[in-house]
Amino acid sequence: MRISQLSRRSGVSVTTIKYYLREGLLQPGRQTAATQAEYDDQHLRRLRLIRALTGVRGLSVSTTREVLDALAEHTGDTHRLLGLTLGSVRVGEEPAVDAPEAAQVEALVEKLGWDVHESAPARATLAETIGHLRALGVPLDWQTLLPYARLAERTAVLDLDQLKGIDDPLEAAERALLLTVLLEPALMALRRMAQENESARRHTP
Amino acid sequence: MRISQLSRRSGVSVTTIKYYLREGLLQPGRQTAATQAEYDDQHLRRLRLIRALTGVRGLSVSTTREVLDALAEHTGDTHRLLGLTLGSVRVGEEPAVDAPEAAQVEALVEKLGWDVHESAPARATLAETIGHLRALGVPLDWQTLLPYARLAERTAVLDLDQLKGIDDPLEAAERALLLTVLLEPALMALRRMAQENESARRHTP
Numbered sequence: 588m589r590i591s592q593l594s595r596r597s598g599v600s601v602t603t604i605k606y607y608l609r610e611g612l613l614q615p616g617r618q619t620a621a622t623q624a625e626y627d628d629q630h631l632r633r634l635r636l637i638r639a640l641t642g643v644r645g646l647s648v649s650t651t652r653e654v655l656d657a658l659a660e661h662t663g664d665t666h667r668l669l670g671l672t673l674g675s676v677r678v679g680e681e682p683a684v685d686a687p688e689a690a691q692v693e694a695l696v697e698k699l700g701w702d703v704h705e706s707a708p709a710r711a712t713l714a715e716t717i718g719h720l721r722a723l724g725v726p727l728d729w730q731t732l733l734p735y736a737r738l739a740e741r742t743a744v745l746d747l748d749q750l751k752g753i754d755d756p757l758e759a760a761e762r763a764l765l766l767t768v769l770l771e772p773a774l775m776a777l778r779r780m781a782q783e784n785e786s787a788r789r790h791t792p
Numbered sequence: 793m794r795i796s797q798l799s800r801r802s803g804v805s806v807t808t809i810k811y812y813l814r815e816g817l818l819q820p821g822r823q824t825a826a827t828q829a830e831y832d833d834q835h836l837r838r839l840r841l842i843r844a845l846t847g848v849r850g851l852s853v854s855t856t857r858e859v860l861d862a863l864a865e866h867t868g869d870t871h872r873l874l875g876l877t878l879g880s881v882r883v884g885e886e887p888a889v890d891a892p893e894a895a896q897v898e899a900l901v902e903k904l905g906w907d908v909h910e911s912a913p914a915r916a917t918l919a920e921t922i923g924h925l926r927a928l929g930v931p932l933d934w935q936t937l938l939p940y941a942r943l944a945e946r947t948a949v950l951d952l953d954q955l956k957g958i959d960d961p962l963e964a965a966e967r968a969l970l971l972t973v974l975l976e977p978a979l980m981a982l983r984r985m986a987q988e989n990e991s992a993r994r995h996t997p
Contacts, residue, residue, distance in 0.1 A: 709980075710985065712978070716978035717978070723844050723974070727978075736985075739986040740989075741943055744990060746983075746987055763987075769925055772918075773918050773922070773932075774980075774983070777914075778947050779972065781948035783906075783914075785949060
């Protein structure tokens with residue numbers, strides 16, 4: 588398809604597509620004339636992914652490129668691909684972590700027997716949150732987090748189940764990325780609603 | 793205590809405390825001289841709460857005031873207080889919601905039998921996320937969300953359990969607010985780590 592059709596089908600303007608091409612987020616199309624290139628469904632899928640990462644979740648162009656590069660480098664090994672995909676997007680900004688909080692996270696991971704990379708950004712995010720809550724007078728140790736982690740295990744099973752039947756590892760990784768990043772607001776919304784309901788259940792006569 | 797001591801104990805600068813006083817986020821202290829006022833532990837707790845809402849979660853001063861006003865208006869009724877507290881903070885920006893997505897949320901809430909206010913912002917957030925994922929070719933109907941919602945129910949039980957033993961309704965509401973808003977990054981981090989672990993479990997020989 589031409590760039591104009593790629594724009595229509597993706598909902599991304601031609602100007603923005605050209606910007607992504609210049610920045611190397613999108614691979615060039617197949618050149619058919621001096622000023623014309625042909626794009627395919629891979630471009631369309633990639634473009635939707637970029638839009639999801641930058642638009643919906645507000646990642647910077649450079650973070651998006653890091654994530655996409657990680658995807659492209661590991662097409663052979665499904666687990667490494669998923670690991671990189673799921674681990675590569677930070678939950679917030681790069682946190683500064685104190686040692687006592689990192690030790691709580693380490694104790695939790697050990698207790699759970701989880702296979703999580705030492706440098707996974709999620710570890711740092713977890714440690715940082717423990718630090719914030721402690722500063723506000725809400726102690727949060729690994730024992731308190733353990734039942735939450737058990738529920739997270741079951742959530743992850745649901746997440747991974749949604750990737751079943753997708754044979755192409757790259758497509759599975761892209762889907763995993765979408766579900767990880769974009770499902771977060773939905774899961775937080777469900778928690779809010781469930782809290783409201785649970786509060787009603789406990790306090791209504 | 794004097795404003796300088798309030799500043800030391802809260803970690804909030806005197807300039808910022810004076811700004812919160814001017815904006816009405818913090819109640820004035822007890823005037824002891826023309827240029828001196830006395831503050832108490834209520835001020836300290838409130839200040840920590842304001843810092844959590846504005847600093848850690850990036851709420852605007854006006855949204856923070858709305859939340860705190862809601863807290864102050866409903867000190868008599870624990871459930872209403874918790875409901876307002878938990879329901880009052882939006883997960884993201886005010887979303888624009890399409891009717892088909894809102895119907896999916898309604899079907900889900902009905903199936904679950906949840907007692908959630910019609911105008912709860914979390915409903916709109918959930919509908920918006922369904923819309924985003926649909927636009928990216930990932931269908932997400934209420935049937936898919938149901939097992940996630942069941943896990944959210946159990947998370948909410950853990951959340952509400954942490955408020956046990958706090959008799960003062962205002963203090964319980966403040967604690968609920970902290971746990972709701974500040975625990976979110978931790979829960980998302982746990983999900984990321986659990987996904988990585990589950991992926992290792994499935995794909996490692």
